[in-house]
Amino acid sequence: MRYCMGVDVGGTSVKLGLFETEGKLLDKWEIPTRKENHGEQILPDVAASILEKLEERKIRRKDVAGVGMGIPAPVDSEGVVQQTANVGWGYKEVTRELSELLDGMRVEAGNDANVAAMGEMWLGAGRGEKNVVMVTLGTGVGGGVIVNGHMIVGQHGAGGEIGHICVNREEEDACGCGLHGCLEQYASATGIAKLARKALSGEHEETVLHGEPSAKDVFDAVKAGDALATRIADEFGRYLGAALASLAVVVDPAVFVIGGGVSKAGPVLIPFVEKEFQKRAFFANKDTKIVLAELGNDAGICGAARLILN
Amino acid sequence: MRYCMGVDVGGTSVKLGLFETEGKLLDKWEIPTRKENHGEQILPDVAASILEKLEERKIRRKDVAGVGMGIPAPVDSEGVVQQTANVGWGYKEVTRELSELLDGMRVEAGNDANVAAMGEMWLGAGRGEKNVVMVTLGTGVGGGVIVNGHMIVGQHGAGGEIGHICVNREEEDACGCGLHGCLEQYASATGIAKLARKALSGEHEETVLHGEPSAKDVFDAVKAGDALATRIADEFGRYLGAALASLAVVVDPAVFVIGGGVSKAGPVLIPFVEKEFQKRAFFANKDTKIVLAELGNDAGICGAARLILN
Numbered sequence: 001m002r003y004c005m006g007v008d009v010g011g012t013s014v015k016l017g018l019f020e021t022e023g024k025l026l027d028k029w030e031i032p033t034r035k036e037n038h039g040e041q042i043l044p045d046v047a048a049s050i051l052e053k054l055e056e057r058k059i060r061r062k063d064v065a066g067v068g069m070g071i072p073a074p075v076d077s078e079g080v081v082q083q084t085a086n087v088g089w090g091y092k093e094v095t096r097e098l099s100e101l102l103d104g105m106r107v108e109a110g111n112d113a114n115v116a117a118m119g120e121m122w123l124g125a126g127r128g129e130k131n132v133v134m135v136t137l138g139t140g141v142g143g144g145v146i147v148n149g150h151m152i153v154g155q156h157g158a159g160g161e162i163g164h165i166c167v168n169r170e171e172e173d174a175c176g177c178g179l180h181g182c183l184e185q186y187a188s189a190t191g192i193a194k195l196a197r198k199a200l201s202g203e204h205e206e207t208v209l210h211g212e213p214s215a216k217d218v219f220d221a222v223k224a225g226d227a228l229a230t231r232i233a234d235e236f237g238r239y240l241g242a243a244l245a246s247l248a249v250v251v252d253p254a255v256f257v258i259g260g261g262v263s264k265a266g267p268v269l270i271p272f273v274e275k276e277f278q279k280r281a282f283f284a285n286k287d288t289k290i291v292l293a294e295l296g297n298d299a300g301i302c303g304a305a306r307l308i309l310n
Numbered sequence: 311m312r313y314c315m316g317v318d319v320g321g322t323s324v325k326l327g328l329f330e331t332e333g334k335l336l337d338k339w340e341i342p343t344r345k346e347n348h349g350e351q352i353l354p355d356v357a358a359s360i361l362e363k364l365e366e367r368k369i370r371r372k373d374v375a376g377v378g379m380g381i382p383a384p385v386d387s388e389g390v391v392q393q394t395a396n397v398g399w400g401y402k403e404v405t406r407e408l409s410e411l412l413d414g415m416r417v418e419a420g421n422d423a424n425v426a427a428m429g430e431m432w433l434g435a436g437r438g439e440k441n442v443v444m445v446t447l448g449t450g451v452g453g454g455v456i457v458n459g460h461m462i463v464g465q466h467g468a469g470g471e472i473g474h475i476c477v478n479r480e481e482e483d484a485c486g487c488g489l490h491g492c493l494e495q496y497a498s499a500t501g502i503a504k505l506a507r508k509a510l511s512g513e514h515e516e517t518v519l520h521g522e523p524s525a526k527d528v529f530d531a532v533k534a535g536d537a538l539a540t541r542i543a544d545e546f547g548r549y550l551g552a553a554l555a556s557l558a559v560v561v562d563p564a565v566f567v568i569g570g571g572v573s574k575a576g577p578v579l580i581p582f583v584e585k586e587f588q589k590r591a592f593f594a595n596k597d598t599k600i601v602l603a604e605l606g607n608d609a610g611i612c613g614a615a616r617l618i619l620n
Binding site for chain 1: 384387439441455457458460462463464465466467468469470471472474475476477478479487488489552555556557558559560561562563564590592593594595597598
């Protein structure tokens, strides 16, 4: 079969992509996420949009291997979600419902962070590898762990919840999840901003940072050679590098892919992470690469489509 | 096919087991590990012993699905080891060589700690589950991570090296691997003995412990209600429980299986681990079970045989 499709369900819009099974993205588009009435129109809208695209491109149904879908919630191995607050869903048998709307076409689904990792493995920074860990540094810290080409979903759909690895047993402030010392408290955009606030509140050297700097402000200042910003980035790197070292002895990936909003700072952030990783990595993991994500917002549709090829 | 065989290669003896593919252990036996000349006789000895057993039991070759093998070294996904100091091997294409000695019979191989985890999943404390993490508390700390019924081998065969998760960033003493603060430094038999030595060297309450107590002495004293021993067990539990909580957010198992020599202390050690795990576990992982291994020395042959059923 020549084609597969990827769907990335988000709180504002649903992104869709049409791919050749060899990995060429032929077309991508978006439709609005209609969240009203518990999001009951979302899957029918997706189905209609897919059928319309196939019609428009004169692609026969039998040439489509299936539709993969990324969802902003844990998805179990049967394709069921318990609740997806962002789009209004309660309990929903997502793959069964979409498949019925598409006359029995094969449908697969996964958590959006895991699916993004599949995307980077297939067409992005993890191309050619089968063991990939993606770390998404956004408002929070998410992640996806790919082992031998398959996502780790886990018993409760919590596989790859990398942001809640404990990296500081002494932390007194609580993470959003209620725990203390989670990676997310130091390596998310919010966490970096908090590291910056703390650094500015104590005695410190002269700095271009002031007020309440964002993660972007911090890395911009690092690029400009600012010493305080460099110290903040060091602290970020120490926590993230240590977490990657602990991850490495458990799942032993070929490559760590760093994505999410914070990663837009660019290559400047890699050495901060690499330094601590090299210090703390088990000898067998020392050559594991740490690289920036390449697909940006397309990671979701790419990874979703890739689900169909397993 | 009705039968499969499991082989557990150790430094002193090779254990072998004959199983029905439904999981019944029909026979188990041992042969010495002949390590001389870089262990060149080990695989021929194994092959001869297998063929003899099939002959003895009048089992036809075509009724045997294959032979699985656990090896005390990293084994890559092609069944190759780079070096196996314990048995004298250098680079060796283990599965290919044994398969040739058995006239092309299917052979699979894995690291012994990973294979033991497969065994506990198939016939032991993880029965009925597909997502299992086994932690082996012996002289060191080893482990095996099973996701969806498959071992995580990893890019360098280092998957499941749980003993080298960092649980104490402040540790000044080095682990055998050269890193600082590895789980192995606190949760292995050696690690627990060291915690005991440190506790005894400072000021402390009256205790039945004295001299250089072993891990077994510590847990025996805990059973007898000794307060100092209970504090040592608490410390052990804090490190192991925290490591399991971090593992849980990454691979999200249904159950943690605790094995190895230290686990012979019995059910007494579970609450010490459980307490810290509950304190540090991500909400989705709170119901993950922590149980003792059930198969003892048979875990290796069981898990090796199970490799053939994937």
